[in-house]
Amino acid sequence: MDDTFDDFVRARAGALFRYGFVLTGDTDDAADLVQEALLRLGDTWDRVIRKDDPEGYVRTIMVRQHISWWRRRRREHLMAETPDLGYTDRRFDGDAGLWAELEGLPRRQRAVLVLRYYEDLPDTEIARILGVSPGTVRSQASRALDKLRVQRQTALMEEV
Protein backbone atom coordinates (compact mmCIF):
# COMPACT_ATOMS: atom_id res chain seq x y z
CA MET A 1 0.00 0.00 0.00
CA ASP A 2 2.68 2.49 1.07
CA ASP A 3 4.61 2.18 -2.18
CA THR A 4 1.67 3.20 -4.32
CA PHE A 5 0.69 5.94 -1.89
CA ASP A 6 4.24 7.31 -1.81
CA ASP A 7 4.34 7.22 -5.59
CA PHE A 8 1.10 9.17 -5.71
CA VAL A 9 2.41 11.76 -3.26
CA ARG A 10 5.68 12.20 -5.13
CA ALA A 11 3.87 12.55 -8.45
CA ARG A 12 1.01 14.79 -7.36
CA ALA A 13 2.06 16.76 -4.26
CA GLY A 14 3.32 19.67 -6.36
CA ALA A 15 0.11 20.02 -8.32
CA LEU A 16 -1.93 19.65 -5.15
CA PHE A 17 0.15 22.34 -3.49
CA ARG A 18 -0.50 24.73 -6.37
CA TYR A 19 -4.20 23.97 -6.08
CA GLY A 20 -3.98 24.62 -2.35
CA PHE A 21 -2.26 27.91 -3.00
CA VAL A 22 -4.91 29.07 -5.42
CA LEU A 23 -7.54 28.07 -2.87
CA THR A 24 -5.92 29.76 0.11
CA GLY A 25 -3.73 32.50 -1.38
CA ASP A 26 -0.99 31.65 1.11
CA THR A 27 1.90 29.22 0.76
CA ASP A 28 2.05 28.18 4.41
CA ASP A 29 -1.64 27.55 4.46
CA ALA A 30 -1.41 25.65 1.20
CA ALA A 31 1.29 23.33 2.57
CA ASP A 32 -0.70 22.66 5.73
CA LEU A 33 -3.81 22.00 3.74
CA VAL A 34 -2.07 19.57 1.39
CA GLN A 35 -0.47 17.69 4.24
CA GLU A 36 -3.67 17.32 6.23
CA ALA A 37 -5.55 16.17 3.17
CA LEU A 38 -2.83 13.69 2.17
CA LEU A 39 -2.76 12.31 5.70
CA ARG A 40 -6.45 11.62 5.44
CA LEU A 41 -5.96 10.10 2.03
CA GLY A 42 -3.20 7.88 3.36
CA ASP A 43 -5.51 6.58 6.06
CA THR A 44 -8.05 5.46 3.53
CA TRP A 45 -5.70 4.74 0.65
CA ASP A 46 -6.62 1.07 0.20
CA ARG A 47 -10.30 1.92 0.04
CA VAL A 48 -9.85 4.94 -2.20
CA ILE A 49 -7.74 3.26 -4.86
CA ARG A 50 -10.20 0.39 -4.95
CA LYS A 51 -13.24 2.45 -5.76
CA ASP A 52 -12.33 6.10 -6.04
CA ASP A 53 -10.18 8.57 -7.85
CA PRO A 54 -7.46 9.53 -5.33
CA GLU A 55 -6.74 12.91 -6.86
CA GLY A 56 -10.40 13.90 -6.95
CA TYR A 57 -10.81 12.55 -3.43
CA VAL A 58 -7.93 14.58 -2.00
CA ARG A 59 -8.95 17.76 -3.84
CA THR A 60 -12.43 17.42 -2.40
CA ILE A 61 -10.99 16.98 1.09
CA MET A 62 -8.83 20.06 0.59
CA VAL A 63 -11.59 22.41 -0.44
CA ARG A 64 -13.97 21.19 2.23
CA GLN A 65 -11.36 21.43 4.95
CA HIS A 66 -10.41 24.85 3.73
CA ILE A 67 -13.98 26.09 4.04
CA SER A 68 -14.84 24.46 7.34
CA TRP A 69 -12.62 23.90 10.35
CA TRP A 70 -9.66 25.54 8.77
CA ARG A 71 -11.42 28.87 8.81
CA ARG A 72 -10.59 29.39 12.45
CA ARG A 73 -6.86 28.99 11.91
CA ARG A 74 -6.96 31.30 8.96
CA ARG A 75 -8.65 34.04 10.94
CA GLU A 76 -5.95 33.91 13.54
CA HIS A 77 -3.34 33.97 10.83
CA LEU A 78 -4.81 37.07 9.24
CA MET A 79 -4.95 38.89 12.54
CA ALA A 80 -1.31 38.14 13.17
CA GLU A 81 -0.01 39.31 9.85
CA THR A 82 -0.83 42.21 7.60
CA PRO A 83 -1.19 41.09 4.00
CA ASP A 84 1.78 42.36 2.02
CA LEU A 85 0.22 43.50 -1.21
CA GLY A 86 3.52 44.86 -2.54
CA TYR A 87 4.98 41.39 -2.38
CA THR A 88 1.96 40.03 -4.16
CA ASP A 89 2.21 42.68 -6.87
CA ARG A 90 5.81 41.88 -7.63
CA ARG A 91 5.29 38.21 -7.68
CA PHE A 92 2.19 38.03 -9.79
CA ASP A 93 2.43 40.14 -12.85
CA GLY A 94 -0.55 40.70 -15.09
CA ASP A 95 -3.70 41.61 -13.20
CA ALA A 96 -2.14 41.52 -9.74
CA GLY A 97 -5.06 43.53 -8.40
CA LEU A 98 -7.42 40.72 -9.28
CA TRP A 99 -5.32 38.18 -7.41
CA ALA A 100 -5.16 40.47 -4.38
CA GLU A 101 -8.87 41.11 -4.43
CA LEU A 102 -9.57 37.39 -4.26
CA GLU A 103 -8.29 37.67 -0.71
CA GLY A 104 -11.29 39.79 0.17
CA LEU A 105 -13.81 37.18 -0.86
CA PRO A 106 -15.60 34.94 1.61
CA ARG A 107 -13.93 31.57 1.63
CA ARG A 108 -16.82 29.69 0.03
CA GLN A 109 -17.10 32.23 -2.79
CA ARG A 110 -13.42 31.97 -3.53
CA ALA A 111 -13.63 28.18 -3.54
CA VAL A 112 -16.48 28.30 -6.03
CA LEU A 113 -14.41 30.50 -8.35
CA VAL A 114 -11.36 28.26 -8.03
CA LEU A 115 -13.36 25.14 -8.76
CA ARG A 116 -15.07 26.77 -11.71
CA TYR A 117 -12.21 28.74 -13.30
CA TYR A 118 -9.10 26.87 -12.17
CA GLU A 119 -10.41 23.32 -11.98
CA ASP A 120 -12.90 23.86 -14.82
CA LEU A 121 -15.61 21.91 -13.05
CA PRO A 122 -19.30 22.23 -13.90
CA ASP A 123 -21.54 23.81 -11.27
CA THR A 124 -23.25 20.50 -10.48
CA GLU A 125 -19.91 18.94 -9.59
CA ILE A 126 -18.95 22.00 -7.55
CA ALA A 127 -22.26 21.69 -5.71
CA ARG A 128 -21.54 18.06 -4.91
CA ILE A 129 -18.05 18.80 -3.68
CA LEU A 130 -19.17 21.66 -1.46
CA GLY A 131 -22.35 19.95 -0.29
CA VAL A 132 -24.57 22.81 -1.44
CA SER A 133 -27.21 23.17 -4.12
CA PRO A 134 -26.27 24.13 -7.70
CA GLY A 135 -28.36 27.25 -7.15
CA THR A 136 -26.13 28.20 -4.25
CA VAL A 137 -23.05 27.64 -6.40
CA ARG A 138 -24.43 29.96 -9.05
CA SER A 139 -25.42 32.65 -6.58
CA GLN A 140 -22.06 32.46 -4.78
CA ALA A 141 -20.20 32.68 -8.08
CA SER A 142 -22.38 35.55 -9.20
CA ARG A 143 -21.76 37.52 -6.02
CA ALA A 144 -18.03 36.85 -6.20
CA LEU A 145 -17.79 37.91 -9.84
CA ASP A 146 -19.72 41.09 -9.07
CA LYS A 147 -17.31 41.94 -6.26
CA LEU A 148 -14.35 41.37 -8.55
CA ARG A 149 -16.05 43.35 -11.33
CA VAL A 150 -15.79 40.40 -13.67
CA GLN A 151 -18.28 40.46 -16.49
CA ARG A 152 -20.00 37.17 -17.10
CA GLN A 153 -20.37 36.03 -20.65
CA THR A 154 -23.85 34.71 -19.92
CA ALA A 155 -25.72 36.31 -17.07
CA LEU A 156 -27.92 33.99 -15.05
CA MET A 157 -31.05 36.01 -15.66
CA GLU A 158 -30.59 35.81 -19.41
CA GLU A 159 -30.72 32.04 -19.22
CA VAL A 160 -34.05 31.98 -17.46
Place this chain on the structure above:
Amino acid sequence: MRTEQDLRAALQRAADQVTPPADLAGALRGRRRRRTRRRYQAALAFAGVVIVAAGGTVVLRGGGDGATATNPKKVAPTATPAASTRISDRPAVKKAQPARVAWPDAVSTVPAKAGDGARYMPLAALSPTEVVLLAQRTFEKTTRIDVYDTRTEQTRVLTRIPVNQGYLPQRFEVGTDYIGWYGMTLRDGNKVAHFWVAPRAGGPAIKVGEVTGTSVASNGVSADSFVWSAFPGGVYRIPITGGSPEKIAGTDGLWLASWPWATDLPPSSINTDMDRNQTRLVNLETGEKHDIVPPPGVKGLHCTFSWCAGRSGDDLIVMHPDGSGLSRVAGLSSYMIQVAGSHFIQTGGSLYDPVTGKTATIGTPREYRWAPTSSPTLVSWEDGHGRQGVLNMLAVDG
Protein backbone atom coordinates in the same frame (compact mmCIF):
# COMPACT_ATOMS: atom_id res chain seq x y z
CA MET B 1 -14.54 45.55 -16.60
CA ARG B 2 -12.68 42.28 -16.34
CA THR B 3 -13.62 39.08 -18.11
CA GLU B 4 -13.88 35.51 -16.93
CA GLN B 5 -10.78 34.81 -18.99
CA ASP B 6 -8.86 37.41 -16.96
CA LEU B 7 -9.84 35.54 -13.81
CA ARG B 8 -8.86 32.20 -15.29
CA ALA B 9 -5.49 33.65 -16.27
CA ALA B 10 -4.88 35.21 -12.85
CA LEU B 11 -5.51 31.92 -11.07
CA GLN B 12 -3.35 29.95 -13.48
CA ARG B 13 -0.54 32.52 -13.27
CA ALA B 14 -0.55 32.35 -9.49
CA ALA B 15 -0.41 28.57 -9.56
CA ASP B 16 2.44 28.61 -12.08
CA GLN B 17 4.55 31.10 -10.18
CA VAL B 18 4.44 29.53 -6.76
CA THR B 19 7.05 26.95 -5.77
CA PRO B 20 5.95 23.80 -3.95
CA PRO B 21 8.03 22.98 -0.84
CA ALA B 22 10.74 20.51 -1.79
CA ASP B 23 10.22 18.31 1.24
CA LEU B 24 6.47 17.95 1.13
CA ALA B 25 6.52 14.21 0.48
CA GLY B 26 9.20 13.61 3.11
CA ALA B 27 7.46 15.68 5.75
CA LEU B 28 4.33 13.76 5.09
CA ARG B 29 6.07 10.43 5.53
CA GLY B 30 7.35 11.61 8.90
CA ARG B 31 3.97 12.74 10.07
CA ARG B 32 2.40 9.46 9.01
CA ARG B 33 5.05 7.46 10.89
CA ARG B 34 4.49 9.49 14.04
CA ARG B 35 0.78 9.11 13.82
CA THR B 36 1.00 5.38 13.24
CA ARG B 37 3.17 5.06 16.38
CA ARG B 38 0.68 7.08 18.43
CA ARG B 39 -2.22 4.99 17.22
CA TYR B 40 -0.41 1.75 17.94
CA GLN B 41 0.31 2.91 21.46
CA ALA B 42 -3.24 4.08 21.95
CA ALA B 43 -4.57 0.78 20.66
CA LEU B 44 -2.45 -1.12 23.17
CA ALA B 45 -3.63 1.11 25.99
CA PHE B 46 -7.29 0.78 25.13
CA ALA B 47 -7.56 -2.74 23.78
CA GLY B 48 -10.88 -4.29 24.58
CA VAL B 49 -12.78 -1.07 25.29
CA VAL B 50 -16.49 -1.41 24.61
CA ILE B 51 -19.24 0.99 23.83
CA VAL B 52 -21.53 1.32 26.83
CA ALA B 53 -25.14 2.26 26.36
CA ALA B 54 -26.51 3.33 29.71
CA GLY B 55 -30.07 4.47 30.27
CA GLY B 56 -30.22 6.41 27.04
CA THR B 57 -26.96 8.25 27.67
CA VAL B 58 -24.22 7.00 25.47
CA VAL B 59 -20.54 7.13 26.12
CA LEU B 60 -17.97 6.25 23.55
CA ARG B 61 -14.48 5.42 24.67
CA GLY B 62 -11.27 4.49 23.04
CA GLY B 63 -9.15 5.79 20.21
CA GLY B 64 -7.83 8.77 22.18
CA ASP B 65 -5.00 9.28 24.60
CA GLY B 66 -5.35 8.35 28.22
CA ALA B 67 -5.45 11.89 29.51
CA THR B 68 -8.61 12.75 27.67
CA ALA B 69 -10.47 9.47 27.77
CA THR B 70 -13.98 9.93 29.09
CA ASN B 71 -15.01 8.43 32.38
CA PRO B 72 -18.53 7.11 31.84
CA LYS B 73 -19.39 7.50 35.50
CA LYS B 74 -18.80 11.23 35.29
CA VAL B 75 -20.93 11.62 32.22
CA ALA B 76 -23.84 9.54 33.38
CA PRO B 77 -23.60 9.56 37.18
CA THR B 78 -27.12 8.31 37.87
CA ALA B 79 -27.29 5.62 35.26
CA THR B 80 -26.71 1.98 35.80
CA PRO B 81 -25.39 0.35 32.70
CA ALA B 82 -28.37 -1.48 31.29
CA ALA B 83 -26.53 -2.98 28.42
CA SER B 84 -22.99 -3.34 27.23
CA THR B 85 -22.54 -3.76 23.56
CA ARG B 86 -19.30 -4.83 22.05
CA ILE B 87 -18.34 -2.93 18.95
CA SER B 88 -18.42 -6.14 17.01
CA ASP B 89 -22.15 -6.50 17.67
CA ARG B 90 -22.77 -4.19 14.74
CA PRO B 91 -22.63 -6.18 11.52
CA ALA B 92 -19.19 -5.78 10.06
CA VAL B 93 -18.91 -3.80 6.86
CA LYS B 94 -19.11 -6.26 4.06
CA LYS B 95 -17.06 -5.92 0.95
CA ALA B 96 -18.68 -3.30 -1.22
CA GLN B 97 -20.60 -4.53 -4.22
CA PRO B 98 -22.33 -2.52 -6.92
CA ALA B 99 -25.85 -1.59 -5.78
CA ARG B 100 -27.23 -3.72 -8.60
CA VAL B 101 -25.63 -6.79 -7.04
CA ALA B 102 -26.38 -5.87 -3.43
CA TRP B 103 -30.07 -5.13 -3.98
CA PRO B 104 -31.00 -6.65 -7.35
CA ASP B 105 -34.76 -6.27 -6.81
CA ALA B 106 -34.49 -2.57 -6.00
CA VAL B 107 -32.20 -1.42 -8.81
CA SER B 108 -33.62 -0.59 -12.22
CA THR B 109 -32.86 1.79 -15.04
CA VAL B 110 -34.81 4.84 -16.14
CA PRO B 111 -34.43 6.89 -19.33
CA ALA B 112 -31.76 9.58 -19.44
CA LYS B 113 -33.90 11.69 -21.78
CA ALA B 114 -37.56 12.26 -22.50
CA GLY B 115 -39.05 11.84 -25.95
CA ASP B 116 -38.88 15.61 -26.47
CA GLY B 117 -35.15 15.65 -25.72
CA ALA B 118 -35.42 16.97 -22.16
CA ARG B 119 -32.85 15.57 -19.76
CA TYR B 120 -34.25 13.50 -16.91
CA MET B 121 -33.07 13.84 -13.34
CA PRO B 122 -34.47 11.19 -10.96
CA LEU B 123 -35.96 12.92 -7.90
CA ALA B 124 -37.79 10.41 -5.73
CA ALA B 125 -39.66 7.13 -5.61
CA LEU B 126 -43.44 7.23 -5.18
CA SER B 127 -43.75 3.46 -4.85
CA PRO B 128 -41.53 0.41 -5.35
CA THR B 129 -41.99 0.81 -9.13
CA GLU B 130 -42.71 4.52 -9.68
CA VAL B 131 -39.90 7.05 -10.05
CA VAL B 132 -40.39 10.82 -10.26
CA LEU B 133 -38.25 12.39 -12.99
CA LEU B 134 -37.54 16.10 -13.40
CA ALA B 135 -37.47 16.99 -17.10
CA GLN B 136 -34.91 19.73 -17.77
CA ARG B 137 -34.66 21.38 -21.17
CA THR B 138 -31.67 23.54 -20.29
CA PHE B 139 -29.21 23.30 -17.46
CA GLU B 140 -31.09 22.88 -14.19
CA LYS B 141 -34.23 24.44 -15.59
CA THR B 142 -37.05 22.03 -14.83
CA THR B 143 -40.01 22.38 -17.13
CA ARG B 144 -42.00 19.24 -16.31
CA ILE B 145 -42.32 16.51 -13.72
CA ASP B 146 -42.86 13.00 -15.10
CA VAL B 147 -43.39 9.65 -13.43
CA TYR B 148 -41.75 6.53 -14.89
CA ASP B 149 -42.99 3.07 -13.99
CA THR B 150 -40.01 0.71 -13.96
CA ARG B 151 -42.28 -2.35 -14.28
CA THR B 152 -44.38 -1.24 -17.27
CA GLU B 153 -41.70 1.13 -18.64
CA GLN B 154 -44.42 3.73 -19.20
CA THR B 155 -44.06 7.45 -18.50
CA ARG B 156 -46.82 9.86 -17.51
CA VAL B 157 -46.76 13.62 -16.96
CA LEU B 158 -47.33 14.56 -13.32
CA THR B 159 -47.31 18.33 -13.86
CA ARG B 160 -45.89 21.04 -16.06
CA ILE B 161 -43.78 23.72 -14.40
CA PRO B 162 -44.73 27.30 -15.27
CA VAL B 163 -41.64 28.75 -16.94
CA ASN B 164 -40.41 32.24 -17.79
CA GLN B 165 -41.21 33.44 -14.31
CA GLY B 166 -37.79 35.07 -14.09
CA TYR B 167 -36.26 32.41 -11.85
CA LEU B 168 -35.16 28.81 -11.81
CA PRO B 169 -37.47 26.41 -9.98
CA GLN B 170 -35.37 24.68 -7.35
CA ARG B 171 -35.30 22.24 -4.43
CA PHE B 172 -38.17 19.97 -5.32
CA GLU B 173 -39.43 18.16 -2.23
CA VAL B 174 -41.95 15.32 -2.14
CA GLY B 175 -44.58 15.28 0.62
CA THR B 176 -47.42 12.88 1.32
CA ASP B 177 -49.89 14.78 -0.89
CA TYR B 178 -47.88 17.37 -2.79
CA ILE B 179 -44.57 18.04 -4.47
CA GLY B 180 -43.26 21.52 -3.60
CA TRP B 181 -40.56 23.82 -4.99
CA TYR B 182 -39.63 27.49 -5.00
CA GLY B 183 -37.82 30.18 -6.96
CA MET B 184 -36.16 33.45 -5.93
CA THR B 185 -36.26 36.80 -7.70
CA LEU B 186 -35.21 40.33 -6.89
CA ARG B 187 -37.83 43.08 -6.87
CA ASP B 188 -36.74 46.62 -6.09
CA GLY B 189 -33.66 45.18 -4.47
CA ASN B 190 -35.66 42.86 -2.20
CA LYS B 191 -35.60 39.09 -2.37
CA VAL B 192 -38.93 37.54 -3.26
CA ALA B 193 -39.55 33.82 -2.77
CA HIS B 194 -42.18 32.21 -4.98
CA PHE B 195 -43.65 29.01 -3.53
CA TRP B 196 -45.26 26.32 -5.69
CA VAL B 197 -46.81 22.88 -5.25
CA ALA B 198 -48.38 20.25 -7.51
CA PRO B 199 -50.54 17.33 -6.35
CA ARG B 200 -48.49 14.20 -5.94
CA ALA B 201 -51.23 12.30 -7.76
CA GLY B 202 -50.82 14.65 -10.72
CA GLY B 203 -52.48 17.89 -11.81
CA PRO B 204 -51.76 21.54 -12.53
CA ALA B 205 -49.13 23.40 -10.52
CA ILE B 206 -50.49 25.71 -7.83
CA LYS B 207 -48.79 28.97 -6.89
CA VAL B 208 -49.04 29.06 -3.12
CA GLY B 209 -47.74 32.58 -2.68
CA GLU B 210 -44.92 35.09 -2.81
CA VAL B 211 -43.07 36.17 0.30
CA THR B 212 -40.81 39.23 0.25
CA GLY B 213 -37.68 39.55 2.31
CA THR B 214 -37.28 35.92 3.29
CA SER B 215 -34.40 33.60 2.56
CA VAL B 216 -34.99 29.89 2.00
CA ALA B 217 -32.47 27.68 3.76
CA SER B 218 -34.61 24.58 3.34
CA ASN B 219 -38.13 23.82 2.23
CA GLY B 220 -40.78 21.13 2.25
CA VAL B 221 -44.46 20.54 1.94
CA SER B 222 -46.95 19.29 4.53
CA ALA B 223 -50.46 17.99 3.92
CA ASP B 224 -51.84 21.54 3.75
CA SER B 225 -48.94 24.03 3.65
CA PHE B 226 -45.70 24.97 1.96
CA VAL B 227 -43.07 25.05 4.72
CA TRP B 228 -39.59 26.55 4.81
CA SER B 229 -36.75 27.75 7.01
CA ALA B 230 -35.10 31.13 6.81
CA PHE B 231 -31.31 31.41 6.97
CA PRO B 232 -31.29 32.64 10.60
CA GLY B 233 -33.55 29.76 11.63
CA GLY B 234 -37.23 29.38 12.39
CA VAL B 235 -39.72 27.33 10.41
CA TYR B 236 -42.53 29.07 8.54
CA ARG B 237 -45.60 27.94 6.64
CA ILE B 238 -48.10 29.30 4.20
CA PRO B 239 -51.37 27.44 3.49
CA ILE B 240 -51.68 25.88 0.05
CA THR B 241 -55.24 27.15 -0.17
CA GLY B 242 -54.02 30.70 0.31
CA GLY B 243 -53.40 32.88 3.33
CA SER B 244 -50.64 34.65 5.15
CA PRO B 245 -47.28 33.13 6.03
CA GLU B 246 -46.77 32.39 9.70
CA LYS B 247 -43.91 31.23 11.86
CA ILE B 248 -44.49 27.88 13.51
CA ALA B 249 -44.40 28.34 17.29
CA GLY B 250 -41.32 27.07 19.10
CA THR B 251 -39.06 26.93 16.07
CA ASP B 252 -36.54 29.61 17.03
CA GLY B 253 -33.09 28.14 16.55
CA LEU B 254 -34.43 25.29 14.45
CA TRP B 255 -34.25 24.61 10.74
CA LEU B 256 -36.54 22.40 8.73
CA ALA B 257 -34.71 19.16 7.94
CA SER B 258 -37.46 17.20 6.23
CA TRP B 259 -41.09 17.84 7.09
CA PRO B 260 -42.24 17.29 9.79
CA TRP B 261 -38.78 17.10 11.34
CA ALA B 262 -36.73 20.14 12.39
CA THR B 263 -33.22 20.26 13.82
CA ASP B 264 -30.85 22.64 15.55
CA LEU B 265 -28.23 21.93 12.85
CA PRO B 266 -28.35 24.46 9.99
CA PRO B 267 -28.70 23.01 6.49
CA SER B 268 -25.39 22.24 4.84
CA SER B 269 -25.79 25.18 2.48
CA ILE B 270 -25.40 27.64 5.36
CA ASN B 271 -23.59 25.55 7.97
CA THR B 272 -19.98 26.66 7.97
CA ASP B 273 -18.85 24.33 10.77
CA MET B 274 -18.72 20.78 9.49
CA ASP B 275 -17.76 19.54 12.96
CA ARG B 276 -20.93 20.84 14.59
CA ASN B 277 -23.16 18.12 16.06
CA GLN B 278 -26.92 18.06 16.00
CA THR B 279 -28.41 17.96 19.48
CA ARG B 280 -32.14 18.37 18.87
CA LEU B 281 -34.68 16.72 16.60
CA VAL B 282 -38.28 17.93 16.79
CA ASN B 283 -41.42 16.66 15.08
CA LEU B 284 -43.37 19.84 14.27
CA GLU B 285 -46.62 17.91 13.82
CA THR B 286 -46.67 15.85 17.00
CA GLY B 287 -44.30 17.79 19.25
CA GLU B 288 -42.13 14.68 19.73
CA LYS B 289 -38.63 15.76 20.73
CA HIS B 290 -35.29 14.00 20.87
CA ASP B 291 -32.38 15.47 22.76
CA ILE B 292 -29.45 13.90 21.03
CA VAL B 293 -26.31 13.19 23.02
CA PRO B 294 -23.33 13.15 20.68
CA PRO B 295 -20.82 10.55 21.84
CA PRO B 296 -17.54 12.17 22.95
CA GLY B 297 -15.15 12.79 20.12
CA VAL B 298 -17.81 12.55 17.45
CA LYS B 299 -18.02 15.36 14.90
CA GLY B 300 -20.56 16.32 12.31
CA LEU B 301 -23.29 14.16 13.88
CA HIS B 302 -26.64 14.59 12.16
CA CYS B 303 -29.85 12.64 12.60
CA THR B 304 -33.06 11.78 10.91
CA PHE B 305 -35.86 10.09 12.87
CA SER B 306 -34.24 6.74 12.04
CA TRP B 307 -30.47 7.11 12.19
CA CYS B 308 -27.67 9.45 13.24
CA ALA B 309 -24.30 9.48 11.50
CA GLY B 310 -21.08 11.29 12.34
CA ARG B 311 -17.30 11.11 12.16
CA SER B 312 -14.75 9.97 14.69
CA GLY B 313 -11.28 10.03 13.24
CA ASP B 314 -11.36 7.70 10.29
CA ASP B 315 -14.46 5.90 11.50
CA LEU B 316 -18.13 6.38 10.84
CA ILE B 317 -20.26 6.57 13.98
CA VAL B 318 -23.83 5.36 13.71
CA MET B 319 -26.66 5.35 16.26
CA HIS B 320 -30.37 5.94 16.61
CA PRO B 321 -31.51 9.39 17.82
CA ASP B 322 -32.22 7.96 21.30
CA GLY B 323 -28.61 6.79 21.53
CA SER B 324 -29.35 3.12 21.04
CA GLY B 325 -27.57 1.05 18.44
CA LEU B 326 -24.35 3.05 18.81
CA SER B 327 -21.58 1.60 16.72
CA ARG B 328 -18.30 2.46 15.10
CA VAL B 329 -17.69 1.47 11.52
CA ALA B 330 -13.95 1.43 10.94
CA GLY B 331 -12.54 3.37 8.04
CA LEU B 332 -15.85 4.60 6.65
CA SER B 333 -15.55 8.22 7.77
CA SER B 334 -15.96 10.96 5.24
CA TYR B 335 -16.65 14.66 5.15
CA MET B 336 -19.59 13.76 3.00
CA ILE B 337 -22.02 11.70 5.03
CA GLN B 338 -25.76 11.69 4.57
CA VAL B 339 -28.44 9.60 6.22
CA ALA B 340 -30.39 8.41 3.21
CA GLY B 341 -33.89 7.18 3.90
CA SER B 342 -34.68 4.76 6.69
CA HIS B 343 -32.20 2.18 5.43
CA PHE B 344 -28.96 3.78 4.45
CA ILE B 345 -26.04 6.05 5.19
CA GLN B 346 -24.30 7.47 2.15
CA THR B 347 -20.61 8.27 2.41
CA GLY B 348 -19.36 9.59 -0.89
CA GLY B 349 -20.17 7.00 -3.52
CA SER B 350 -21.01 4.25 -1.03
CA LEU B 351 -24.25 3.24 0.64
CA TYR B 352 -23.99 1.49 3.98
CA ASP B 353 -26.89 -0.39 5.56
CA PRO B 354 -26.28 -0.24 9.31
CA VAL B 355 -28.74 -3.05 10.01
CA THR B 356 -27.14 -5.70 7.83
CA GLY B 357 -23.67 -4.24 7.28
CA LYS B 358 -24.26 -4.50 3.56
CA THR B 359 -22.28 -1.89 1.63
CA ALA B 360 -22.73 -0.96 -1.99
CA THR B 361 -21.19 1.42 -4.46
CA ILE B 362 -23.35 3.72 -6.54
CA GLY B 363 -22.29 5.01 -9.90
CA THR B 364 -18.61 5.48 -10.53
CA PRO B 365 -16.14 7.07 -8.12
CA ARG B 366 -16.51 10.54 -9.60
CA GLU B 367 -19.98 10.27 -11.00
CA TYR B 368 -22.14 9.36 -8.05
CA ARG B 369 -24.88 11.71 -6.94
CA TRP B 370 -26.28 12.72 -3.62
CA ALA B 371 -29.80 11.73 -2.74
CA PRO B 372 -31.78 14.58 -4.28
CA THR B 373 -34.39 15.35 -1.61
CA SER B 374 -34.26 15.92 2.13
CA SER B 375 -35.92 12.56 2.79
CA PRO B 376 -34.40 10.40 0.08
CA THR B 377 -36.27 7.53 -1.46
CA LEU B 378 -33.77 6.89 -4.23
CA VAL B 379 -30.23 7.43 -5.41
CA SER B 380 -29.32 7.47 -9.09
CA TRP B 381 -26.29 7.38 -11.35
CA GLU B 382 -25.36 7.34 -15.03
CA ASP B 383 -25.30 3.72 -16.06
CA GLY B 384 -22.91 4.29 -18.97
CA HIS B 385 -25.35 2.91 -21.54
CA GLY B 386 -27.50 5.96 -22.18
CA ARG B 387 -29.80 5.32 -19.23
CA GLN B 388 -29.66 5.99 -15.52
CA GLY B 389 -29.44 3.46 -12.73
CA VAL B 390 -31.82 3.97 -9.82
CA LEU B 391 -31.81 2.33 -6.40
CA ASN B 392 -35.42 2.59 -5.25
CA MET B 393 -35.28 2.52 -1.47
CA LEU B 394 -38.99 1.74 -1.28
CA ALA B 395 -38.24 -1.52 -3.08
CA VAL B 396 -35.42 -2.60 -0.77
CA ASP B 397 -36.51 -5.49 1.43
CA GLY B 398 -39.87 -5.57 -0.29
